Amino acid sequence: MNFFAFDLRKMAIVLIIIALPFLSVNMQRNPGDEAWYKKPLSLLVGALQNTYSSFTSEIRGTTSTYIKLIGIKKDNSKLLKENEELRAKLGALVELKLENERFSKLLDFKQRSGMKVIAARVISRDISPDHFSIRINRGFQDGLRKLQAVITVEGVVGYVFKPEAYTSQVLLLTDRSASIDAIVQSTRARGLVQGKNHSSCRLRYLERADDVSIGDMVVTSGLQGIFPKGFPIGRIVSVKKTEFGISQEAQITPIVNPNNLEEVLVVTDSGNQDFSNKLGGGGGDFGPPLLSKQFGYSSGTPRLDTSKIEAASPQEANELSKTGSQPVINDPSPVRQGD
């Protein structure tokens, strides 16, 4: 076949068909409204594209969320672990802060009291529940000796009972074997504080004529040369007087709660300090501000009505009866009856 033998008419028709769009189409990319015949097509294409786009973005979102979740989980466990560590550190720091406050208080007391004291930590307690003693981490090597006073900032704790080389056993004032010479702060009535149980002591051998009331503060007399004078021991919570006898007895609650002891001070030299004037009724330099609120006592408060003296309980009546004293049951008569 001859390559050059072609039909001119067919060729012309083809060229016209090819040329026609180029003649009618805008060759320039000018912004403007679309031609009317293109609008339905554009609408359809747009809808189709939108559908495809939302579908793929959903899939992309789900995939990215899943990938992020794995990362979040790892971050979460790391943060939880970090949180626990920080909480533990915080707990330790709080403990350190409290310890620091206690030591600051002890140091302040040591500097202001004028006494020579050695700070000690409580390391153990008595194995018998009926005996009240503690062991501290100071001994002979630190200058401790037998019968040295053991105190805290608030008040009397006890005295050194069995000192050893590096530790010492301290007899608490609540132990029934402990005895501390004491006076009632307001009336200067003298007696002997002896331990009774884990939360109370007895002030014994008060003279019958002594004026003793609930709420009175009991302090050390300083006569034994063990404790500094006027240092708080406890507050009177009840007074017992038998119908016959030459003495009366009071129950006192110690200022220092022996169940909460962590650090104590051992007085190696009291320096003849007298704390009588340093104790307010609750607002002095030393002493227990809280108990004064509990008992409503201050230096200017009038004495309590003596008819509030409590009768002996049957249990204590039994004890008193063994010593030959008769208990007074429901006796509303004032203190001075029979004087």
Added chain:
Amino acid sequence: MKERFLFASNIFLFLLLALVCASFQSSLWFQMMGYFPGPSLWVSILVYISIHRKLVESLLVLILLSFIISPFTSMADGILLMSIFILGLSAKVFKQRIYWLSATYVMLICGSSVIAFHMIKWILGIYIEEKHFYWPYFSDWIIEAILTALLSPPLFKLLEYIDRMLNRETMDQAGKVV
């Protein structure tokens, strides 16, 4: 010579264990739990010595045990020694009447020994001590007894292991030396 060494080692280990148990009760337990009563495991050791040793040997070991326990308490040494003696002899008599090899028996005898020890100490204190009368903390006694009873069986196993290791005699069901 070897027998004497084993014998001495046995006593030494038992006393060392009593020291550790008493320290645990007075110091470690106190630091963790405060004044909540702790288990008196040294009483379990006392009971074990009393029921598994001959009379003279057990009394001698009990004397040494009282020396070990004395620094842990402000109790008078004489009262402590007498209480330990009475308790040890009572445990021996009890074992001769009632004995069977089981953890229940161990719990029973150790728990009741704790209460018996406190009771003996209290009664002796009433008649001997200067400041004699006091109302004890019965609730503390009971809690101590329960805790001691619960922890005594594994302690007995340890003590039996020490005895076996050091060739000491053990008891059979009838309570006779094997």
